[in-house]
Amino acid sequence: MTANLIRIVHTRRDGTLLEGSRKHDGASELVRPHGFRYFPSLGCLGITRSRDRQAQKWRIDSAAEALRAAGWHVEVEIDEDVRRSFAEAERTEQAEARAERFAGYADNAASRSQSLSDQAHGMASRIPFGQPVLVGHHSERADRRSRERISSAQDKSFAEAGKASHWADRERATASYETFRKSPRLTLRRIERLEADLRRVKKWRKGKSAGRFERDIANPETVTELDRRYLELTEEISFWRDIVKKAEANGHKFWGQCDFQKGDFARVRGRWYEVLRSNPKTLTVPRTLDPHNRVITRANCGERLVTHTIPYDEVFGHRSAEEQEAQMAAGDDQPPA
Known part of the structure; x- marks a missing residue:
């Protein structure tokens, strides 16, 4: 060069x-x-x-x-054509490597902290307990220097302990990367967002407006970039759909419109809500301002009914109207743990 x-x-x-x-x-x-x-x-x-x-x-x-x-x-x-496939393996490996590196930093800092603490205790043990500085004595200057070294070693020990705690926290956060990134609720929302992006790209490739924007498909560079983006989005959506399939195979329940009908109850954030209507992406349920009400129905929300919608990825349980009535009759209006 x-x-x-x-x-x-x-x-x-x-x-x-x-x-x-x-x-x-x-x-x-x-x-x-x-x-x-x-x-x-x-x-x-x-x-x-x-x-x-x-x-x-x-x-x-x-x-x-x-x-x-x-x-x-x-x-x-x-x-722009030199790219990597959307393979999370590489990102996960990087996260695992960072976690391992942070663990090493934490161990080293903890070792330095302990060594400095032992050093300070060793120097302090040579001074009789409770003995003040002997002002005017021939040992005064050496005694003061020794006490300064003890204080300095302790301060450094505390600082290294803080570093150990910091790197340990970084290790835990990094180690949870894959679990968080592939959580079912997050994955469903990610797929929904990516599918919306893909619909926009499809419209732009046809010369249509999408998301209040248009793309100049008379420009070859624009067409090429839209083709790249289409490939990237379809690849990424396929990857996350496979994650959903694996979660289902492992027993995770993804709730949907077919699981609920009017009058059923859905468990959401520690409460049971009566289902007023099941929509393609959400449930319509009554809204309440009572923080102590654990079962929200049309009947106990007052004369003027106010509703709101809940996405299916926030639902964690289902009861039929008969099952809910039986629970209420037994005095159990609490969601299962």
Whole structure:
């Protein structure tokens, strides 16, 4: 690579990366205002959150102009077709690697904290318990220095203990990444959002307006980008639908319109609601302002009935009208744990 040459390369697989810069060469200060930062794991500069996304050309162009104005020779290379499939395995592996790394940080900090604490206790044990500084004695200066070292070691021990707690929290949060990301409720909402995006892309590809926006399909670059987005969305939706199928196979119940009829009861956030109407995506139920009412029916919501809708992914149980009446007769109006 020739001297004073910088390459800004974007692919959807790797994101936007800056090649050819060295530490303290001034390039970092020039491109940082344009969204670039240093990635220690890659050993280079890049734009944050640029993987799996279309190139942010306004950032790339403005960074290139800033570098050229400072005397750099800059080459820009953008290849949107180099991408990775929507395979969560890689993201999960990265999360697991981070969790393992954070666990190591926590263990090291805890070890340093314990070592410093032991050091402080060892020095303190050489001073008789309760003995003050002997002012005027020949040992006064050494005694004061010893007490300062004890205090410093204790402060450092507390600081390392705080670091250990911080990294332990990061480890727990990172370790729960896959469980949270693949939770059934979150997955259903994600699929619904992605399907809405896909419907918009389909309309744009036909030259129609969608989401109050239009796309210029006379522009070949726009058509190509819409084709890429269509492929990405269909691939991602397929992946999450497989997650739903696996959850169902493992016994998770996904409630839907076919599971409820008028007069049934649905358990939602610790309450049982009478179903007034089952819709394709929601249940229509009575609304109550009484926080102590555990069973909400049309009859106990006052003379003026107010309703609201509840998505099926917030439903955690079902009872028929007869089952609910039997529970009430037995004095049990509480949802099961």
